[in-house]
Amino acid sequence: MRSTYRVLAMLVALGVVLQAAFIAFAWFTVINDVDSGALTFTGEDDQYNAGHLLHSIGGMLIPALSLALLIVSFFAKIPGGIKWAAIVFGVAVLQFVLGVTAYELPAVGLLHGMNALALAVVADLAGRRVKSGTSTATAPGRSRTPA
Amino acid sequence: MVAGRGNWRLLTASAATLALVVPLGWLWWASLVPDTYSVMEMGVVDLGGGPAVTGHDVHDGLDASTLTGPRGGAADVEVTLVARADDIDLGDGRAVDGYTLNGTSPGPHIRLTRGDLVEVRLVNESVPDGVTLHWHGVDVPNAEDGVAGVTQNAVMVGEQHVYRWVAEDAGTYWYHSHQVSHEQVRQGLFGTVVVQPRSATSAEIDMLAAIHTYDGRRTVNGQVGESWREAAPGSPVRVRVVNTDNAPLRTWVAGAPYRVAAVDGYDLNQPTEVEDTSVLLTAGGRVDLEFTVPPDGTAARVGTGSADTSLVVGPQGATPASTTEPEAELDLLDYGSPAPLGFALDDVDRRFEYRIGRSPGFLDGMPGLWWTVNGEMFPDVPMYVVREGDVVVMTIRNDSGDVHPMHLHGHDAVVVSRDGEPATGSPLWVDSLNVADGETYEIAFVADNPGIWMDHCHNLPHATEGLLAHLMYEGVTTPYEVGGEVDNSPE
DSSP: OHHHHHHHHHHHHHHHHHHHHHHHHHHHHHHHHHHHTOOOOOSHHHHOOHHHHHHHHHHHHHHHHHHHHHHHHHHHOOTTHHHHHHHHHHHHHHHHHHHHHHTTOTTHHHHHHHHHHHHHHHHHHHHHHHHHHTTTSOSTTTTOOOO | OOOOHHHHHHHHHHHHHHHHHHHHHHHHHHHOOOSSBOGGGSSEEEOTTSOOOSSSOSSOSEEGGGOOSOOSSOOSEEEEEEEEEEEEEOSSSOEEEEEEETTBSSOOOEEEETTOEEEEEEEESSOTTOBOOEEETOOOOGGGSOOBTTTBOOBOTTOEEEEEEEOOSOEEEEEEOOSSHHHHTTTTOEEEEEEEOSSOOOOSEEEEEEEEEETTEEEETTEESEEEEEOOTTOEEEEEEEEOSSSOEEEEEESSOEEEEEETTEEOSSOOOBOSEEEEEOTTOEEEEEEEOOTTSOBEEEEEEETTEEEEEESTTOOBOOOOOOSEEEOGGGSSOOOOOSSOTTSOSEEEEEEEEEEEEEETTEEEEEEEETTBOTTSOEEEEEOTTOEEEEEEEEOSSSOEEEEETTOOEEEEEETTEEOOSSOOEESEEEEOTTOEEEEEEEOOSOSEEEEEESSHHHHHTTOEEEEEETTEEOSOOBBTTTTBOOO
């Protein structure tokens, strides 16, 4: 459970890095396509390229990973683990909401970009709880009442 | 036995997990749509303040499949259209993968005279998902409407289907497949229809400009680049511009003043001449532009919103007008002069709302950001119930962050107001209405064509994302189902 927690937290942080990469790729592709005349903005499906597609898949996977992290945290007995997993989940949900809202209010995209960094940072901090907690929660069953 | 701390912890952890997972799982489960269903069972009944429907069932009685055009009698015009999965030649040496009708895309142009009985035999030679033909803008009887799973089954490979209807109204229309339409239309399964008035008062040059984007390349009548139509100086011209794409576009005439003579097949009343002005043409919509070839020997140019692709009309070797898009845009709500509507707007039988929004959630089990109608996601979209003869006012409000070209099948609606401002120009009758983000339109129509009609966004991928509803006549039922053995998929 503890290593699952750590892996999930790191996957969320890594996911944020990939999301940044995908969206940069997406929009440079758009600029390039417009310059070369291959894109004329005539319909939804023409605007979206592989970068956008990957970003929208990532946009669903990261909240799912954050949810899994929170669930794992309930069982993993990591000091502060639930709190940090809840923070990661909350920031991930906020990130989704900001992304959704930005379609209507593009300026919210600025917050979406900044909140992405916050998500990577809190996910990284959550992942580090496992290491720092090693000395305090040692033997499994230490707190168990003998049957 | 007293449960230990560890057990309590495990219980609490499990309870917390369930508290997270169960609501999500419920939302997911509740969003699932059966593989096969009738549109009559979908949606939220909306009576629009009109009388409740008699009997316990909204839909018992008239079978929509019997609402056909004339079955007997010789047709005035007979057309056979063979649908194939095929390469499309765009005239620039590059072919794209797509679908054709009789070997071409756009498919054959169908020209009729008002009152003609037309018979179209659709043959599917090789389109794997099956095909149908929807007569966009023509108020055909319901069974001829060509919507897979609602008014017929998709025509599978090796099968055929006959459409028969009478061209009641002159105007510019088009036809396209309404089976997996978001793919099939984009990939070429469409064509144009023009119904001429009986007394020919038409312009000397009367031509189509069907605009379509294949694989990112905009075309006019299937050709990339500048298309030429030779015309003598001073000739009167009518260009019927048809937007077969998913997004609105701007069209205009450069090098000559022009008039918007008709919108969606309806002649405007006393349209005035405009210059250096474009007109917005929504997805699925049509405008007829009238102008005179410049007498000075130059050529006029019809713009399509793309600098590379346009239609030039003028004498051979003439210098065509510039490709620059005008900055001014014509507002059709105060263009032309008012005229009687033919029905009273102060005696409305039903008022409906069609509020378009966007919300995160599950659509048939898929998490994502989906369109909503009146706050609900598909399949909980409205089922607008009307009775034949009702005067209906529908308020379409768009707060979804994106533009939506709304298309009502089988009816023409007149635009009453936009954002509370009444329309003051010529009556503007539409079947395809551009509703930009933040806009509210009031439209009115007379329920005069019984059946079950789609009322959806003609940015066709949006319809697959849940932006559709149905207009249902009291007591009308359909034997067809979405899904089923032939996998009817109208969107």
